[in-house]
Amino acid sequence: MSKNRLEAFSDGVIAIIITVMVLELKPPPSADPGALRPLIPTSLSYVLSFVNLGIYWNNHHHLFQAIERVNGGVLWANLHLLFWLSLFPFGTAWMGENDFAVWPVALYGVDLALAAIAYFILVRALMSLHGSDSTLADALGNDFKGKISVVLYLVAIPLAFVNSWIACAIYVLVAALWLIPDPRIERKLAK
Amino acid sequence: MSKNRLEAFSDGVIAIIITVMVLELKPPPSADPGALRPLIPTSLSYVLSFVNLGIYWNNHHHLFQAIERVNGGVLWANLHLLFWLSLFPFGTAWMGENDFAVWPVALYGVDLALAAIAYFILVRALMSLHGSDSTLADALGNDFKGKISVVLYLVAIPLAFVNSWIACAIYVLVAALWLIPDPRIERKLAK
Amino acid sequence: MSKNRLEAFSDGVIAIIITVMVLELKPPPSADPGALRPLIPTSLSYVLSFVNLGIYWNNHHHLFQAIERVNGGVLWANLHLLFWLSLFPFGTAWMGENDFAVWPVALYGVDLALAAIAYFILVRALMSLHGSDSTLADALGNDFKGKISVVLYLVAIPLAFVNSWIACAIYVLVAALWLIPDPRIERKLAK
């Protein structure tokens, strides 16, 4: 079974999710610059989600370049990932419109964690199809980044109830971990 | 006539339908977790439709891997299927926002049934183009799953007027039939 | 310059237009079947636009299978076509929500005519690139269907002010002309 349509479909869904989020940025009725101020939290929320979805697309791209074929299990593991990603616009809007209040920030973290777990399951499904001595297994190594991301999200969720900005800082930290391509870390983390 | 653009266009339409549905999940104005409670039926409705659209995309993917070419009739049979799928966001929202009331649940079933019939017509159009001794005919067998799905939907619609949850249970049952890849059933149902 | 990305981009835009239109079908607040009645004109309007966009996608598909390359002029002729198609959701909604009143029906016809003219220009741009003895020129013949469609739309627009249903009947007639694949007509019209 070829991987091309799975890639095309995932590209389509992620492209739509990333674009649909911006519809939550409703233009204010007034042309005054001050009218943009209430949009600042929504904008920050949008930037965070844009970056996270960019990271998922990037990793998805890398992942499927290292593999050769897919099966029914992989198709569903991929749809499972897309399901949690599809809830990003909801989580992003709820968090942004409520100025990063406790519950929305915690729920956003739950969605981040579930997406990260879904990605982990997708990687496992591809590994069991391609074997432990495949290019894929070699490229992933011990998948330290993937595992630490889930752990950090699970730590951030309860911390949101202490102070929601601590949780947000952890979300930004995880994104930075994936974004910054420090060669030494890259070699160590075996991404 | 090549099948690539038909696949790409169908991927695009299904990707958009699956993502547009989530726009019905409007973030509540309050940051209180209780504010999420009224969204539970809409969320359940969304999950059911996401799974159903996932099944259609999956089956569409399998179907077009078994064929080699398309013609004008196939293009329109495919657009006919996409038409009924495009009404899923409407049916999903009406059902979710009215707590799975009788008429919305029945209408959702009508859309499910019409999509299943449209898929059946698409399969026939491809069969008559490729012949009864093609890979496609071999892969489909007697298409038991496709036929029983239509029958179950047609049974569920009147039952919605007895109790809408019976109809919903049947919708879930049909989805489960396609999701669970029991090898013995798979061999028997010759999907 | 390869034609693949132009095809992919056009597929994407048409797929989104066709799906975005359904967002105008807003689920009624009541679960009563009578609450669906006000949606009937919007639904009819949606079906007409779905079929028209399906025809455009179909013809676009056929057109680009008969050609080999594109240039800057073709890219812009194609974007020009997509521009008029992108106004279909607006025209469809205005016509449906106003029960096929005179002005919305006339404006819808203007958009149909401008899209048909844009398609005609796209065909010319491709012809001048490929030459009059190409597969494309052979496949199009005298392009009777393309020309008669523009003429019929231009006749329908003023007739909308006599009775908007006459104009609608002409819109349906043009769609039927493209949909019904009568082999004798097909050979004659040399589509």
Add this chain to the structure above:
Amino acid sequence: MSKNRLEAFSDGVIAIIITVMVLELKPPPSADPGALRPLIPTSLSYVLSFVNLGIYWNNHHHLFQAIERVNGGVLWANLHLLFWLSLFPFGTAWMGENDFAVWPVALYGVDLALAAIAYFILVRALMSLHGSDSTLADALGNDFKGKISVVLYLVAIPLAFVNSWIACAIYVLVAALWLIPDPRIERKLAK
């Protein structure tokens, strides 16, 4: 790393942005032609953004035909461009709904300038990957058009506070610069 998925993803995102903008053109409640008059500024704003996004898609298409491979830096430079393009629907709506008032026009110019800078960065990222004697470097020449666009946008933004129509005229001028394919200018500007 192959460039195909980057092209497909960018096509998807640009196709959605270009189509989502039209959702801001809300059909008026009345069927009277006069009811369309308040939509004129929004429509003009839409046309300007449609043309600008068409130019970006066109240039993106040309750019990636001249290159052979991508790397992580290019993926992020491309996502950075898509981010600023994704804000076009917001800027377009705010400008159109406020009759091209000063602040919205200036903000639209800021988005245009940031997108142009992001495109410039993307070109640099591709250049440093392919070397100064590649087809790409040859095709771009001194990239006069790219540089003058950024300069013109940066001039237009403060001029919006003198008269917002001066800024708009400059936005139209830059678009015209990319649209009009005067061969002599083309050879000179070495696009």
